[in-house]
Amino acid sequence: MLKIRDLQVDYGGIKALKKVCMDIHKGEIVTLIGANGAGKTTTLRTVSGLKKPFKGEIWFNDMRIDGLSPQRIVKLGIGHVPEGRHVFKNLTVLENLKTGCYLRRDKEGIKRDMEGVFEHFPRLRERIRQKAESLSGGEQQMLAIARALMAGPTMLLLDEPSLGLAPVLVWEVGEIVAGINKRGVTAILVEQNAQMALSVAGRGYVLQSGGIVLEGTSEDLVKGESVKKAYLGG
Amino acid sequence: MTLQMFVQSLINSILSGGVLILIAMGLTIILGIMKVVNFAHGEFYMLGGFGIWWFFAEHGLNFVLALILSVTLVGILGVAIERGLFKPFRENAFPSLIISCGILLVFRAATQLSFGLVDHAVPTPEAFKGMIQVSGAFLSKERLIVICITLALIIGLYVFIKFTKAGLAMRAVSDNPAAASLQGMSVDRISSLAFFIGSVLAATAGCLTGPIFYVSPTMGAEPGLMAFVVIVLGGIGSITGTVIAGLIIGFIEGFGAIPFGTNYATVMVYVVLLITLIFKPMGLLGHAEK
Amino acid sequence: MLKNRRLTPNMVLLVIAILLILFPMLSGNKYYLRTITTLAIAIVLTSGFRLIALTGQLSIAQAAFMGVGAYCSTLLIMNLGWNSWICFFLAGFAAALTAGIVGFITLRIKEIYFAIATLALNELFRLIWVEWDTLFGGPAGIVNIPSPDPILGIHFGSVVSFYYIAVLLLFSATAMMLRIERSRIGLIFSSIREFDTLAASLGVNLIWEKVKAFMIACFFAGMAGALYAHLQHFISPVDFTLMDSVMFLLYGVIGGLESVWGPAVGCTVMIFIPVGLRLIPNYNPVIEPIIFGGILILVMRFCPGGLVGLFQKLVSDLKKTESQKGEQEHAAA
Numbered sequence: 001m002l003k004i005r006d007l008q009v010d011y012g013g014i015k016a017l018k019k020v021c022m023d024i025h026k027g028e029i030v031t032l033i034g035a036n037g038a039g040k041t042t043t044l045r046t047v048s049g050l051k052k053p054f055k056g057e058i059w060f061n062d063m064r065i066d067g068l069s070p071q072r073i074v075k076l077g078i079g080h081v082p083e084g085r086h087v088f089k090n091l092t093v094l095e096n097l098k099t100g101c102y103l104r105r106d107k108e109g110i111k112r113d114m115e116g117v118f119e120h121f122p123r124l125r126e127r128i129r130q131k132a133e134s135l136s137g138g139e140q141q142m143l144a145i146a147r148a149l150m151a152g153p154t155m156l157l158l159d160e161p162s163l164g165l166a167p168v169l170v171w172e173v174g175e176i177v178a179g180i181n182k183r184g185v186t187a188i189l190v191e192q193n194a195q196m197a198l199s200v201a202g203r204g205y206v207l208q209s210g211g212i213v214l215e216g217t218s219e220d221l222v223k224g225e226s227v228k229k230a231y232l233g234g
Numbered sequence: 235m236t237l238q239m240f241v242q243s244l245i246n247s248i249l250s251g252g253v254l255i256l257i258a259m260g261l262t263i264i265l266g267i268m269k270v271v272n273f274a275h276g277e278f279y280m281l282g283g284f285g286i287w288w289f290f291a292e293h294g295l296n297f298v299l300a301l302i303l304s305v306t307l308v309g310i311l312g313v314a315i316e317r318g319l320f321k322p323f324r325e326n327a328f329p330s331l332i333i334s335c336g337i338l339l340v341f342r343a344a345t346q347l348s349f350g351l352v353d354h355a356v357p358t359p360e361a362f363k364g365m366i367q368v369s370g371a372f373l374s375k376e377r378l379i380v381i382c383i384t385l386a387l388i389i390g391l392y393v394f395i396k397f398t399k400a401g402l403a404m405r406a407v408s409d410n411p412a413a414a415s416l417q418g419m420s421v422d423r424i425s426s427l428a429f430f431i432g433s434v435l436a437a438t439a440g441c442l443t444g445p446i447f448y449v450s451p452t453m454g455a456e457p458g459l460m461a462f463v464v465i466v467l468g469g470i471g472s473i474t475g476t477v478i479a480g481l482i483i484g485f486i487e488g489f490g491a492i493p494f495g496t497n498y499a500t501v502m503v504y505v506v507l508l509i510t511l512i513f514k515p516m517g518l519l520g521h522a523e524k
Numbered sequence: 525m526l527k528n529r530r531l532t533p534n535m536v537l538l539v540i541a542i543l544l545i546l547f548p549m550l551s552g553n554k555y556y557l558r559t560i561t562t563l564a565i566a567i568v569l570t571s572g573f574r575l576i577a578l579t580g581q582l583s584i585a586q587a588a589f590m591g592v593g594a595y596c597s598t599l600l601i602m603n604l605g606w607n608s609w610i611c612f613f614l615a616g617f618a619a620a621l622t623a624g625i626v627g628f629i630t631l632r633i634k635e636i637y638f639a640i641a642t643l644a645l646n647e648l649f650r651l652i653w654v655e656w657d658t659l660f661g662g663p664a665g666i667v668n669i670p671s672p673d674p675i676l677g678i679h680f681g682s683v684v685s686f687y688y689i690a691v692l693l694l695f696s697a698t699a700m701m702l703r704i705e706r707s708r709i710g711l712i713f714s715s716i717r718e719f720d721t722l723a724a725s726l727g728v729n730l731i732w733e734k735v736k737a738f739m740i741a742c743f744f745a746g747m748a749g750a751l752y753a754h755l756q757h758f759i760s761p762v763d764f765t766l767m768d769s770v771m772f773l774l775y776g777v778i779g780g781l782e783s784v785w786g787p788a789v790g791c792t793v794m795i796f797i798p799v800g801l802r803l804i805p806n807y808n809p810v811i812e813p814i815i816f817g818g819i820l821i822l823v824m825r826f827c828p829g830g831l832v833g834l835f836q837k838l839v840s841d842l843k844k845t846e847s848q849k850g851e852q853e854h855a856a857a
Contacts, residue, residue: 048416074418086413088406099406102399103418151418271636319821327636328582332777333824335770339817347810459647459766462640470636497655504648508629511641515633 001026001186002047002155007056007066009042016042018210019056024155024188029181031189031197031218033227034207040190041083043207044157047188048080049073060155075103079153083160083190085140087147089133093124096132096143100150109152117146120179138169145176155186162193174200198222241371243489249377249446251484252384256439257457258464258476259391260432266408266471267428270320270330274337276458278433281308282440283449284345287354290444297359305437312433313426324425325411338458345451353448362445380442387438388477391431395473404428408471463507469520479518482506537698544691548684557687561755563795564690568697568748570775570787572741575701577781579734581631584769585642586745588649589619591764593746594753595653595660598669608672612750619746620739627735646766653761665760669753686755693751697744698788704740705784774816778823780830789831794819 002024009017017039024030032040045051047058049070058066065073074080088096097117101110118125121142127135132143141161148156158177162170174196181187191197198204198218206214206227214226221227261275285304289295295303315337323330362376395401406414407424415421439457440449447453464483468475483503490499510518548557569586576583593615600611630641653660660666671681672689680689753759779790798812827834 050412050416069420070415071418071420074416080416082413082416086410086416088409088413090409091402091405095402095405098399098402099414099417099419102403147417265636271639319825322825329824329828331582331636331639332773333821335773336817336820336824339770339774339813339820343810343813343817347808347814455766459643463644466637466640495655497651501648501651501655504644504651507644508641508648511633511637512629515637517637 001061003059005057008054009046009051010054016210020212022205026186029187029189029201031191031201031204032207033194033197033204038207039210040207041159044159044190048078048157074151077154079148079151080157081144081148085144087132087140087143092129092131093143094128096147097150100147113150113152117149121146138165157188159190160192170196238371243492245373245377247485247488248381250487251481252381253439253443254460254464254483255388255477255480256384257436258461258480260435261461262465262470262476263428264432267404268324268425269327271327273334275436276454277338277341278308278312278436279440279457280454282437283444283453286441286444287356287449291356301441304441305434308437309430309434312429316426316429342451353450356444356449358445383442466517467507467510469517472519475517475519548687554683557683559799561687561690563791564694565748565752566791567694567788568744570772570791571697571701572745573772573776574781574787575737575741579737582639583642584639585646586772587764587768588646589623589742589745590749591649592622593619593749594759597750598666598753615750616743616747620743623739623742624735627738631731631734646769650761650765667758669757672754689751693747701784774820778819778830780832782829783832786830786832
């Protein structure tokens with residue numbers, strides 16, 4: 001579904017990604033793990049078009065998408081939940097969700113998806129008229145995910161959805177991602193919390209200073225000594 | 235104060251407040267969405283005035299047609315300026331502020347060069363002529379019509395921003411441009427739209443007041459400056475704040491002018507602004523909405 | 525090499541200073557003397573604007589502070605008969621005091637709000653001068669302002685004497701700016717602009733530092749205003765308008781706000797351009813704002829560092845090519 005070939009990205013002359021190759025298949029949850037600055041966020045930002053690659057190719061459903069504008073990429077069905085939530089603080093919950101379906105014209109579908117989102121996140125329904133800035137951190141994260149779902153994506157990029165959340169909520173986010181995946185959305189999950197990520201994801205890539213150093217199924221990665229040491233705290 | 239004077243002051247207050255709000259709304263939208271401080275905004279008002287003078291007074295076009303024509307032209311000019319000059323400095327207030335000073339100098343001098351520094355009179359359209367008597371006070375029909383149009387535009391803009399998809403996109407971009415582009419919104423297009431709406435509103439204000447006052451190359455200076463006072467007083471980015479502040483300033487000017495003279499009324503406006511900033515550094519509603 | 529480079533600006537400064545002092549003896553042309561006097565005043569004002577800009581604030585009211593100085597000194601001399609030299613300094617203090625009060629109110633607020641508050645302030649002052657005609661003479665202004673009092677038998681009334689006072693003021697203002705630039709305050713000022721919160725966390729009292737910069741700038745603006753009043757023998761609200769304040773911004777930006785030399789370069793270029801243009805027959809000065817505005821837009825768009833920034837870039841590019849030639853020597857060092 002998503003093919004990344006020899007992707008190179010520069011930030012002001014500094015190489016953020018060096019020759020990254022990835023394959024994401026339909027229906028998977030794939031996690032990217034690695035330390036801060038390993039290039040996880042950059043990978044997502046490049047896929048969603050916020051960052052232009054220096055070299056390399058990105059293919060989505062047999063269409064080359066590297067260098068396209070974020071608008072085009074959203075239209076193709078890739079949703080991006082950026083790091084740090086980035087909900088529209090001065091907009092209400094409902095308005096935030098409406099921005100998610102900005103490009104859609106099918107009123108019936110929007111209505112259906114909105115219902116689906118509220119079923120998934122009942123707490124958002126309670127706060128529908130509230131401004132997003134008045135929500136708690138966990139609720140804002142849910143809103144950010146819900147907003148991305150409103151675009152009806154076939155693939156979702158999630159950047160550190162558990163960042164800054166209480167431990168209980170971290171696992172709740174994991175369950176949410178699994179639930180979304182069950183409904184047929186392929187997901188790439190970037191996480192600091194490798195434990196949670198690997199429990200949800202089927203496969204994973206380990207990034208280190210801009211390159212992939214390890215890849216495999218979650219079980220293999222969990223068993224692997226290096227991952228255990230570096231990212232699972234023991 | 236006689237009834238006649240009171241009613242006249244009331245009408246004048248609402249008129250100048252409304253015109254200010256029309257100009258300031260565009261300013262605050264542009265500032266919110268692009269973080270561009272446009273000191274040349276008052277010049278769109280001036281160009282609108284010259285448009286109505288040129289098409290209606292000089293070339294005898296129908297008033298409505300002349301208005302639409304001049305407003306559209308100014309709107310296109312606004313978008314051209316946004317695309318050509320402000321776009322590289324989006325999100326960067328200081329360079330855009332300085333560029334807008336340059337634009338102001340160029341516009342003002344260019345109109346002066348083309349049409350001279352004299353005041354040009356725009357005749358009142360036939361339909362606007364006459365007086366209306368309301369419980370013993372005479373009101374100018376022209377001013378009432380202008381007030382109605384202005385109020386309709388303000389309400390229309392408010393509805394547009396609060397309830398349409400494009401309005402939602404404008405608010406989203408002004409809130410968080412990166413997140414907005416991830417929802418498929420084109421920041422470029424929304425910025426141009428904001429500039430178009432802003433310059434059209436200012437130009438409309440210029441067209442409507444053209445027949446009431448005179449048209450001259452420096453006519454944009456005072457309302458342009460006052461529009462800034464309005465948005466700062468109301469709180470930058472707040473539409474409701476802009477409306478409230480515009481009316482406050484309109485009333486100070488309208489009711490202060492008769493007993494104290496226009497200059498003292500303006501002094502009072504500035505004093506009110508400075509005092510407000512002492513207690514509310516973000517303006518009246520600056521914190522609530524932004 | 526390094527030592528040499530540091531000396532160069534001082535050498536240039538010295539040469540310029542000597543030229544400025546000798547100029548009246550070399551040329552008796554009163555028109556040029558007056559132009560340079562105006563230029564010196566403009567540089568003092570623009571340097572002040574730049575100093576405030578260093579703290580991250582744009583003040584669009586410098587002309588008003590010049591006016592405060594001009595009216596203060598003029599009124600004290602003409603109504604109370606005070607010595608003009610004392611009034612000269614009092615003018616500076618009056619402007620600085622006003623700036624201090626205004627600064628404490630407005631510098632706490634965010635940049636855009638501050639810029640607009642200063643705009644309003646400029647208009648406020650102008651309106652006060654226009655309306656309070658019993659004190660300030662209204663729109664007609666104040667006429668017949670005397671020349672400064674003589675000192676030790678030296679009379680000040682000629683174009684040359686004004687020229688020297690202006691040059692002296694320019695020197696002292698420039699010396700002050702250089703001192704600030706190279707001192708701890710200068711460092712604090714620029715750290716405020718770069719990292720407002722960082723500077724605050726380092727224990728720098730932001731507001732006080734910003735007010736300080738604002739007051740120093742306005743002190744010199746006030747003195748320049750007092751000088752201007754003597755020079756013209758006439759002041760009116762039209763001399764200190766918003767447009768004049770915008771002009772100081774324009775001079776500063778075109779010269780380059782990064783460098784302490786920017787205001788001088790900007791003012792010199794922009795004041796001599798009209799002087800040159802007026803030599804053209806049938807010249808219409810109405811197009812001047814178009815030229816100025818055009819230059820301003822072009823500078824901002826293509827070299828935001830201003831003319832000085834452009835020059836520095838050219839020099840460093842030149843040095844780069846030089847150093848590429850002698851790459852090995854440098855690598856060894």
